[in-house]
Amino acid sequence: MKLISLLDHLAATPPAGGAAPRRALLQQLGRAAVAALPLGLGAALPAAAETKDTSLDAVSQLLLLERLVSAFYTRALAVNGLIPAAQAPDFQRILRHQNQHVALLTQALQDGGAILPPMPAFDFSGQRNVAANPVLFPNVLSVYDDFLALAQQLEDLSVRLYKGQVFNIAYDAKLYKAALRIHAVEAEHSAHVRGLRRSRGATVKNWPSSTDAAIARPAGAQALATAATGGEENLLHERLAGATVPFPTILNVFRLTFVSDESIAEAFDEPISSAAAQAALSLFF
Amino acid sequence: MSEHSHSPAWRAQPLGRRGFLRVSAASAATVALVAATGCDTSTPTPELPDPHLLPLPADDNGLFYQTYLLALAKSTLYQKVVETPPADLTAPERALFLNMYDHEVAYRELLRYYLDPALTAQLFPTDFAFNLSSFTLSTRAGLLAAAQKLEDLAAAFYPVIIPLFSSAASYQRQLLLKASSVQARHAAVVRDLLVPGSFANDDVVDAAGQLLPKTPVEVNAALAPFFAPYVISVASLPVPVV
Numbered sequence: 136m137k138l139i140s141l142l143d144h145l146a147a148t149p150p151a152g153g154a155a156p157r158r159a160l161l162q163q164l165g166r167a168a169v170a171a172l173p174l175g176l177g178a179a180l181p182a183a184a185e186t187k188d189t190s191l192d193a194v195s196q197l198l199l200l201e202r203l204v205s206a207f208y209t210r211a212l213a214v215n216g217l218i219p220a221a222q223a224p225d226f227q228r229i230l231r232h233q234n235q236h237v238a239l240l241t242q243a244l245q246d247g248g249a250i251l252p253p254m255p256a257f258d259f260s261g262q263r264n265v266a267a268n269p270v271l272f273p274n275v276l277s278v279y280d281d282f283l284a285l286a287q288q289l290e291d292l293s294v295r296l297y298k299g300q301v302f303n304i305a306y307d308a309k310l311y312k313a314a315l316r317i318h319a320v321e322a323e324h325s326a327h328v329r330g331l332r333r334s335r336g337a338t339v340k341n342w343p344s345s346t347d348a349a350i351a352r353p354a355g356a357q358a359l360a361t362a363a364t365g366g367e368e369n370l371l372h373e374r375l376a377g378a379t380v381p382f383p384t385i386l387n388v389f390r391l392t393f394v395s396d397e398s399i400a401e402a403f404d405e406p407i408s409s410a411a412a413q414a415a416l417s418l419f420f
Numbered sequence: 421m422s423e424h425s426h427s428p429a430w431r432a433q434p435l436g437r438r439g440f441l442r443v444s445a446a447s448a449a450t451v452a453l454v455a456a457t458g459c460d461t462s463t464p465t466p467e468l469p470d471p472h473l474l475p476l477p478a479d480d481n482g483l484f485y486q487t488y489l490l491a492l493a494k495s496t497l498y499q500k501v502v503e504t505p506p507a508d509l510t511a512p513e514r515a516l517f518l519n520m521y522d523h524e525v526a527y528r529e530l531l532r533y534y535l536d537p538a539l540t541a542q543l544f545p546t547d548f549a550f551n552l553s554s555f556t557l558s559t560r561a562g563l564l565a566a567a568q569k570l571e572d573l574a575a576a577f578y579p580v581i582i583p584l585f586s587s588a589a590s591y592q593r594q595l596l597l598k599a600s601s602v603q604a605r606h607a608a609v610v611r612d613l614l615v616p617g618s619f620a621n622d623d624v625v626d627a628a629g630q631l632l633p634k635t636p637v638e639v640n641a642a643l644a645p646f647f648a649p650y651v652i653s654v655a656s657l658p659v660p661v662v
Contacts, residue, residue, distance in 0.1 A: 225617050232620065235629030294601050301597070308583070308661070315579035315600070316630035322604035323575075323611075323620035323631075330612055340519065341609045342602055372598070373591050380595070385533045386526065398522035403598035404605075 188409050191244075193303035195252055196409055196416075197314070198240040200296055203419055204289050205233040206257045211275075211282055218279065222331065226286075229324050236317055243310050255420035259285070261356060263420065271356040271418060283332050284350045288363040290325035291343060292407075292415055295362065297321060299406035322404070342401045343367040355418075362407055362415035368400050472649045474544065478656035480589040483581050484534045486636055486654060487596065488543070489550075490574045491528035493643060496550040497566060498524055500557055508560045513613060517567075520606055527599055534592055544650075551646050564614040571607040572624055573642055576634035578603050584658040604631065635660050 188196070208230040211217055218226055244251055258264045261271025274281040297318035305311045326341040333339050338348035343364045352360060374380045386394045476482040498521035505514050535543060556562030578600035585593040608619035626632055634642075640654045 222617075225619075228620065232625065232629035235627070239628060298597055298601065302594075305583070311583060312579065312633075313628070313630055315582055315597075316633060318597075318601060319575055319579055319604040319631040320620050320625055320629060322601035323608035323625075326605035326608035327612060327617075327619040330609065341516070342519075342523075342605045372595050374595075375591055380530060380533065382526070382530075385529045385539065394522045394525050398519060399526050401519065402523035402526040402602055403595065404601040405598065 188300065188303050190304050190306055191247070191249055192409065193300040194240055194243050194247075194310070195249075196412065197296065197300060198237065198244065199252065199255070199416055200293060200412070201233055201236045201240060202254060203257055203416060204293060205230060205237055207259060207285070207289060208233060210259065211286075214276055217277065217282060225327065225331075229327075232320055232324070239313060239317075243307070257420050259419060261418050263418070269353065269355060271353050280332075280335060280337075283328060283335070284337075287325065287328045287332060287339070288350065288359055290321060290328050291363040292359070292412065293321040294318060294325055294404055295407040296409075296412045298404065299408060299412065340401070343404065344401050345397050358411075358414035359418055362411050365407075365411070366405050369403070369405055370396055370400055372403060470651075473651050473653060474548075475653040475655065476657060479658065480585055480592070481535060482654065482657040483584055483636070484531050484592070485543075486639065486652075486657065487577075487581065488528060488531035488535065489643060489647075489652065490570070490577060490639065491524050491531060493550040493646065494567075494570050494574065495521060495524035495528050497552060497555070497557075497570060500552055501563060504557075506558055506560045506563050509563065513560070516609060516613075520609075523602060523606070530595070530599075548647070548650055550643075551648065554645065561614070564610060567610045568607070568614055569642075571603070571610045573634055573639055575600075575604040575607040576624070576631055577636075577639050579631060580633045580635055580660050584660055633660075 208226055212223065212226055212230060241251060256264055259272055259275050262268040272281075272285055275285040276282065297314055301311065301314045301318060304314055329339050329341045333341075338346065340347060345368050347364070350360065370382065371379045372382075382394075382399050386399070476485045498517055501509070501514075501517045502521050505517070509517075532543065533539065535541075552566075555566040557566065578596060582593055582597055582600065585596075607624070611618040611621065611624075620631075624632055636654045636657045636659075640652055644652065
């Protein structure tokens, strides 16, 4: 140990003004950080998935999602000629995963002593089983491109709902870890379906991007678009309550590494609240 | 104003952690000096560790460091692809790699920021690098094999580390959760480029429909050959109960 360096260190230490100078310094830093924020930024922060859901709410909603997606692929695979033969194995694999997720969540509810929610009568037209209602999702079980567009939205919704609910089930370490690993599998599904759509001419990346062409739907179907990709352009990611990670500073000024806002937004998938997810799920039964 | 800026010697240190150890030693010595009534000249000289051994710190910072290393590995690979793409890589594929390069730079610099908000410390020795020489980056197939190795690792790593963070890192954990699905998207893209339809295949997903996990020790072992002569130790990191 170099004594000179130690003395340097001691000499450079600000004089202790109170009993706990370090704590005071931290408090000062905290105040400075808050003061440095642009006015009103705190209020503009996106409402992340800070749900008040119980673990039962969370698992029940995830089960509803997985049942819905499983029913969608089951019906699509049963329609002759809808999915090209070359892609049938892809969707058989995706369906197998969704069924495995249904089994896991069902088991979790049963193990917890909960009564399983009844299986809804899913209707993928968006008419909610009422013939007089307008069709929100035409041809999703007869035209491949329309099928793919809905598949993409449901997979994106899955990623975002697991992301929003996963910390609500952290009480159960096993289920928590399973949900995190399922969340990753849903993201692989979404990336694949997005790639399939791009190969057929759609303007879409493998990750939600501001350059993706919107999927045209009637106004009544807006809840699905909101749940699938709404807010993905977010650039304000919290590092502390009310303070965001200064991406422009850490990427473009100090490090001389230019990364566009578009790319920064793509690099982070957003969670959704259970209410936003429920509004979308409710379109299908 | 960061604590270590009091010491001009800090910035000259090649490795942040070594600097940290030195300052820690200084603090310990300070206590000793204050406690002692006289001036003790027998201050022990600490033995210098192996200069190539880089032990990652315990707890949240150790996890940030390891996640940083994965982002460093991928951004190094993709920078090379962006600068000198294989001749048989198509233009749309090059665009994908440019996007993934951007994402990885964002992760790398985010984690660097978590480790050193002042952005002044040198995290690793100046000659520390992710070495690409064992990959065949002149062909599309060679590039995709390299990329798949790294993307599969990262996709499998994030779900394992997220539960390991302390409650003090809840905001960082939330943002890494947002990144974790994009890691999985990268993995699916690269897998599909190499073998169409190999996304989420049975070699990476178990019979319960869950991505097979990789622990910090497994990830470290997989990356170790590329950081030689440096040796990263993750012995202090939290151990997941899988």
